[in-house]
Amino acid sequence: MNSSVSILCNPHASGWDRCRDDLERSASEQRHDLVKLDPDDHWLDQIRNNPPQRLCIFGGDGTLSKVVQKLDHEKMLDRFELGLIPGGTGNDFARSIGMHGLPWRDAYATATEQPATPIDLIDIRNGSAHLIINAATAGFGGLVSGEVSSADKQRWGSMAYWITAVTHLTSLPKYSLELTFQDDTQAKFEVFGLAVASGRYVGGGFPVAPEATVNDGLLDVTVVPVMPVSELLAAGVDTTFGWYHESGRIATFTARWVRVESTPPLPYSLDGETEQSDGVEFSVRPAAMRVACHAEAVGVQSHGAFQTATQP
Known part of the structure; x- marks a missing residue:
């Protein structure tokens, strides 16, 4: 798993200056690729040319939403597991999946290592x-x-x-x-x-x-x-x-x-x-994308409950 993780970083996220050193150190220790998000979407070329198993996004809900929208537009959303390392202002989605307020090492480990859960999107x-x-x-x-x-x-x-x-x-x-x-x-x-x-x-x-x-x-x-x-x-x-x-x-x-x-x-x-x-x-x-969620997330059902809820 560790050799196939890329960290997509939003250098404009509100938490970038506060978390940059920790992020670079953790990525270096785990040999994860660090890829900066850019307005010209060069990051897409990087993950196309060297596709990881998991993309972990450092940023807020808006950053994650834009990455998901871009992957969906490029028909690439189902190719990757996703993780979220909260670095935004509100981090509301992060709260639902149990990622808000975790100590740094716990947040990084959960986003990069926790098994991914299929979750919903809204069209x-x-x-x-x-x-x-x-x-x-x-x-x-x-x-x-x-x-x-x-x-x-x-x-x-x-x-x-x-x-x-x-x-x-x-x-x-x-x-x-x-x-x-x-x-x-x-x-x-x-x-x-x-x-x-x-x-x-x-x-x-x-x-x-x-x-x-x-x-x-x-x-x-x-x-x-x-x-x-x-x-x-x-x-x-x-x-x-x-x-x-x-x-x-x-x-x-x-x-x-x-x-x-x-x-x-x-x-x-x-x-x-x-x-x-x-x-x-x-x-x-x-079940439109697969995301690493904390085991105690309040906004995530167990797999069995999900299966029951979505049966026709």
Whole structure:
């Protein structure tokens, strides 16, 4: 395994300066190739010419998402196992697969050596095609996803994302939403926001889909209806502490396919990339890539559970 691992590094990741020495030392000790990601995609030529068994990405969720999108576009995604060494700001997908907050040596060893687990991806169509690994947030989620400051994350922890949204409440637009699921059932809401997720977390650790697992063959849909500010703040607390079922403030669904139609058009954040659309289709692509996940990851089902969940 060790002789067939390449580390794809994002030198612009927020953790690059902090982790560079450790990364170079670990790669040298294990005789792993270090390959810098570049805007001209020369890294693709390197892995084509000398293909490893596993590609480990150092960076954040956005870096991993872009690598996966590129590999998928080049019809190369099924050739490699993947690992993630968190080096970004939010590291939300890393939280779902148990890679966030590990000591350096544990993170490196897990990403490069742990057996890979088949996990899902999300296909998105809204006039063009997109592929994401973690979550699409819309409405206030699409508006505030890039506004959660580091200071607020330190002050409020996982609630920072939600509190940032609440502070925008007086200017938050409302949306008329219609969801259509694979069996043609429909649901209508007046909403502030929406999330369609495979992973559990957005915004630096907020559990927007608290029961989501990345390998169950399902999308987790979270709807945030229009409500007073006190109720909206309470809904964030409910979600953070797992009380949302009892309170009923937030609506949740699971599905393999869902179409979202809105008036006015919703602003979306698709793994951090912004879009705006009045009609979007989401579908799960089960077991689309193989990723090294920590053995105690909260957002990963056991192999047996995955098999049961995806049987027709």
